[in-house]
Amino acid sequence: MKLSEITSYLESIAPLAYQESYDNSGLLVGDPNMEVSKAIVSLDCIEDVVDEAIREGANLIISHHPIVFSGLKRFTGSNYIEKVVMKAIKNDIALYAIHTNLDNVRHGVSGKIAERLGLENVQVLEPKTGLLSKLQTFVPHDKAGEVRDALFAAGAGHIGNYSECSFNSEGYGTFMGNDQSNAYIGEKNVLHTEPETKVEVILPTRLTSKILKALFLAHPYEEVAYELIRIENTHQEVGSGVIGEFPKELSEGDFLQLLKTGLQTKVVRHTQTLGKTIKKVALCGGSGSFLLKNALQAGADAFVTADYKYHQFFDAEGKILIADVGHYESEQFTMDLLLGKIQKKFPTFAICLTKCNTNPVFYSI
Numbered sequence: 001m002k003l004s005e006i007t008s009y010l011e012s013i014a015p016l017a018y019q020e021s022y023d024n025s026g027l028l029v030g031d032p033n034m035e036v037s038k039a040i041v042s043l044d045c046i047e048d049v050v051d052e053a054i055r056e057g058a059n060l061i062i063s064h065h066p067i068v069f070s071g072l073k074r075f076t077g078s079n080y081i082e083k084v085v086m087k088a089i090k091n092d093i094a095l096y097a098i099h100t101n102l103d104n105v106r107h108g109v110s111g112k113i114a115e116r117l118g119l120e121n122v123q124v125l126e127p128k129t130g131l132l133s134k135l136q137t138f139v140p141h142d143k144a145g146e147v148r149d150a151l152f153a154a155g156a157g158h159i160g161n162y163s164e165c166s167f168n169s170e171g172y173g174t175f176m177g178n179d180q181s182n183a184y185i186g187e188k189n190v191l192h193t194e195p196e197t198k199v200e201v202i203l204p205t206r207l208t209s210k211i212l213k214a215l216f217l218a219h220p221y222e223e224v225a226y227e228l229i230r231i232e233n234t235h236q237e238v239g240s241g242v243i244g245e246f247p248k249e250l251s252e253g254d255f256l257q258l259l260k261t262g263l264q265t266k267v268v269r270h271t272q273t274l275g276k277t278i279k280k281v282a283l284c285g286g287s288g289s290f291l292l293k294n295a296l297q298a299g300a301d302a303f304v305t306a307d308y309k310y311h312q313f314f315d316a317e318g319k320i321l322i323a324d325v326g327h328y329e330s331e332q333f334t335m336d337l338l339l340g341k342i343q344k345k346f347p348t349f350a351i352c353l354t355k356c357n358t359n360p361v362f363y364s365i
């Protein structure tokens with residue numbers, strides 16, 4: 001299979017436009033046209049994983065964390081990043097990272113943790129703004145259905161669990177074509193009045209060119225009348241962390257135990273227990289302490305994340321149970337998430353999880 005087939009699929013689940021500004025997700029090493037024989041999925045792309053790929057005859061490593069974050073100026077193997085990149089290039093191994101773009105989709109990294117813990121009604125904790133636009137176009141009545149269908153098929157009109165959302169109002173448009181015009185209806189140099197439907201749809205801004213192309217193809221007019229407006233609405237499917245509820249309240253003790261078993265970790269660092277039951281839980285895979293305010297606002301009983309610093313634990317202020325389960329521990333199931341999705345999409349493609357434990361943190365208990 002071509003590398004680009006796999007990367008296009010991954011980018012349909014977690015579009016690159018959803019990554020954070022500091023991130024470097026996407027294809028880091030490799031020719032999009034190369035044939036991929038086998039892929040390995042890992043959380044981190046360290047040298048052990050590249051060695052494993054060489055041994056296993058795999059020529060693609062899909063990792064959550066990008067090995068390269070900022071520009072590399074020399075390739076002398078002086079640090080682990082250069083070593084990994086050099087070895088991958090030497091051995092024709094492509095490196096692909098799917099990082100904060102996968103963090104930022106509802107069914108991504110944090111959604112997978114919520115699933116492991118058995119949370120229900122899972123929503124994005126901090127939905128992003130600035131990702132949506134509104135398109136309105138003016139279509140002759142009898143063509144409105146066709147144009148709407150084309151817009152929906154190109155990705156417009158999705159809101160939460162609803163698709164094919166639009167608003168339609170009727171009015172009339174006027175136009176007069178000049179000598180060079182080739183109007184769909186009406187005569188040159190004669191003012192024409194046409195009964196039109198104004199079709200309004202919401203769209204992800206990243207799909208603008210695709211949706212406009214669909215509009216221009218489906219719309220009968222030589223000059224398509226439309227307006228494109230950036231809107232400030234939040235995108236409910238895109239953002240940081242998630243929040244969900246247990247079907248039944250848990251005691252704090254049972255909750256902490258569930259974190260250990262569900263996330264396969266021996267240690268959970270947490271704030272003082274509050275003698276309350278736990279029902280609503282906010283969580284974020286990896287370093288999520290910046291979301292505490294959102295967890296509190298949403299009325300979460302507990303907030304699960306990683307990389308909490310000593311002083312940040314004080315921010316709980318007796319209002320919430322903060323639990324730090326470890327960065328690797330919280331994100332390790334991202335590998336299963338990716339493997340499952342790719343296997344479902346490409347059932348005959350050879351892909352496996354790394355056998356290397358890439359966690360750089362060890363515990364002596």
Ligand SMILES: [Zn+2]
Binds near residue numbers: 065286287327331
């Ligand atoms: Zn991470």
